[in-house]
Amino acid sequence: MIKKIVQDALNTQMLREMYSSNLYLAMAAYYHSKNLNGFANWMRVQAQEEMDHALKFFDYVLERGGNVKIGQVDSVPETWDSPLAAFEAALRHEESVTQWINELADLVMKERDHATAILLQWFITEQVEEEATTGEIVERIKLAGESSSGLFMLDNELKARVFVPSAK
């Protein structure tokens, strides 16, 4: 049986993953409105990945005999100043998620919950990848600068991303 303090922290993180999913879906709509359909696709896939992360916490809490609590998900912004500003906001958000996952890892270490520590290892590795990928795209948008052909080339590349559910 999972300790209540760990269960509550996992439920909170599950909600943050749902918020992330909504945030990236809003960014997908923003990019769509700018005719950047590759960026929109990338964000839509990212939104699916975030819901996949939320479900990982959902499944885990149930598996450990805990109670899942679906709380209120905060509303997300609707627009950004530029295609670069939206991706920079995504990167800042991922940096916050990394911080929250690290705090969770500290908590389960303190509570000597080794099973949850294994679950969190997956998220720690995932965050390294998410920050790297998002940061790389931010840098590439900066490189494209004012060149609309550079931005459209990147947009074309981002069309290829597809959602792959994580292994359970």
Ligand code: FEO
């Ligand atoms: Fe689930 Fe992008 O953190």
